[in-house]
Amino acid sequence: MQELNQTQIAERLDQLTELSVQLGSDHDKDLLLERILTVAKRMTNADGGTLYRPSEDKRQLEFQILINDTLNTHQGGSSGAPVTAGPVPLYDEHGERNLSAVAAYAAHFGLSVNIEDVYKADVFNFSGMVKFDQLRGYHSQSFLTVPMSDHEGELVGVLQLINSKDSDTGEIRAFTQTDQRFIEALAAQAAVALTHQRLIAQLEELLESLVNLINIGIDEKSPYTGRHCQFVPELTMMLAEAVHNTSTGPLADFSMTDADRKELWLAGLLHDCGKITTPVHVVDKATKLETIYDRIGTVDTRFEVLLRDAEIAALKRKLQPGADAAAIDAELAQLQQTLRAERDFIRQANVGGEGMKPEDQERVRAIGRRRWTGPDGVERDFFSDDELLNLTIRFGTLTDDERKEINNHIVMTIRMLEALPWPKHLKNVPEYAGGHHERMDGKGYPRGLTKEQMSVQARVMAIADIFEALTAKDRPYKKGKKLSESLRILGNFALNGHIDPDLFDIFIRNKIYLEFAHKNMDEKQIDAIDESQIPGYTP
Known part of the structure; x- marks a missing residue:
């Protein structure tokens, strides 16, 4: 041997x-x-x-x-x-x-x-x-x-x-x-x-499972947010890959390794993790008067009280000697018609929208000056201060304080992510996830960063976040916008310093919007697109 x-x-x-x-x-x-x-x-x-x-x-x-x-x-x-x-x-x-x-x-x-x-x-x-x-x-x-x-x-x-x-x-x-x-x-x-x-591998699997656990918690708290937490990373990766494959222009030098892709994907999954701290009645506020429930029902009851009291008052007047019953009935009918019109107007005002006219806001205040008597026998203004504040919201359904609560989710996202001991290959997750509400002109939040202070990945995620929010068809406070309208809004954002115009160009030129739309949007939202008419884009 x-x-x-x-x-x-x-x-x-x-x-x-x-x-x-x-x-x-x-x-x-x-x-x-x-x-x-x-x-x-x-x-x-x-x-x-x-x-x-x-x-x-x-x-x-x-x-x-x-x-x-x-x-x-x-x-x-x-x-x-x-x-x-x-x-x-x-x-x-x-x-x-x-x-x-x-x-x-x-x-x-x-x-x-x-x-x-x-x-x-x-x-x-x-x-x-x-x-x-x-x-x-x-x-x-x-x-x-x-x-x-x-x-x-x-x-x-x-x-x-x-x-x-x-x-x-x-x-x-x-x-x-x-x-x-x-x-x-x-x-x-x-x-x-x-x-x-x-x-x-087990640790990475555990980390991804914990991320999914957070998103499950957000999803259970608000099914509308859960969908967003899945679609934003998907759209982020689609756009990031298109940038990676770009060989000309100001972003030609951008490239990603497999490790970079995993880091960005994880950041996308966690970009709204701070919403787990946001009260559900704010996240899911579908109408202006909604808290734990929609208070429009309470307002409807008050109108019914006014209608009932008007009828009782009319009957009492008819019992007076020499009363003109026909005139009283006509007066009652006119008052009831006015009250029902006001009730219908308040119901519509409660829905929220793109912008409430000043005259409509003033009409709400005028209705609020009506007096009514509650079950306790005390006469009071028709609307409380909080109800009046909510019903005169100009855009959407959130008050300024509630919008601050919503915006605070990004602060909480950054705090939560920066508190974690990220390994070297994932060290950028907090920056990528925490920058999707910043603007190129420095007017975003929470840090007021400019384009030069942000990574390409964070700027990519900002576009993905906005486009998904515009097209989402499951939000309780709005309908999903059509594709053409969403691109028009996004294009104007590219022009006014909100999003990166170079990334927007790749988003349109590579038809990322169309690929995402066919995969995740309702077919009724996908209308014909003339790219030459999109603001901020030159074919």
Whole structure:
């Protein structure tokens, strides 16, 4: 049996050291597994090798990489060819441990198995291997099977080498004890690398799950916000990819790695996480008088009281001697008509809209000066100060204080995200997520940043956030705008310093808006678009 000289041992130690360095820097699982197997083959001068990983249910060993030099076979890993061999069961149909397969035996007992000649071994079942040899005209002889376990003793893989060759004669020989010890050392290093990679993947999965958990909480609190939290990152990535692929213009130098994409996607998912602190009656305020409920019903009741009191007063007047019943009835009818018209007007005013006329605001105040008597017998103004404040809101359904509460969500988003110990490759998440309400001219919030102070990613997310909000068809306080109107508004934003005009140009030129619309908007909203008529865009 060939023994190693000092030079060969030194070479193997160098290979182990080199592999250790490579294992720490390789983040591709398939390439990592292939590197482990190829170094093991080279170290022992093996003709072939296989690397197994346990299945998710731990019931079988699945082939990950299979290499054989003589047969010119390479499956899995960088080959791109799928592994055709079936899995090795770890348990039989009765739930008993499978000890007849050498790989399964090594996996169960955590022991290396070194066989000089498999055709002379009677401990394990090599019928499948014999059939393989007959089919391929191959001769399997020496086997070295080494389990790979993590720091807790859990199996992470099995490394199997076949037919070690004498480096001088090329004759097949047995794997030596030195071979076995080196491969066991290699397997230990590989197990650490695989465990490290698995733990990183688990942590990333945990992080994404926590992000989804936050969004589930927001979604349960407000289903309207939940949809927004899913669509904004989707649209953000669509536009970011278009910018990445742009080769001309002021954004030609922008590019993203896969890590950059993951960072931006995560920021998109978290861009409104601060809304979890915003009161639900503010987030979902569909009408001006809505709090926990829509107070328009209470106002309707007051009108009914005024109508009832007017009728009672008319009846009492008719009982007076010499009363003119016809005149009283006509006066009552006129008053009731006025009250019902005012009730209808207040119902409409409660809906909110793009802009309430000053004369309509004054009419609300005039109606509010009516007096009515409540159940307690006390006469008071028809509207409370808070009701009057809400009913005269000019734009939308939010008061100034409520709008500040809504705007505060971005402050809370930044505070929440900056409080987290982000790893280096995700350190920009707070900046990307926290900048989508800033403006290019510095008039945005919460920090009043200008274009030059913002990353491209944050500027991309600002466009995605606005466009999704304009087109959203599920908001309680508005209908989704048509595509043409949304682009007109966004185009004006590009002209007045609200959004980045260079990004807007890419958004239109690459028809990102249309791709998103067909995927996520109601077909009734998608009208014909003449790009030459979009403000701020030159075809």
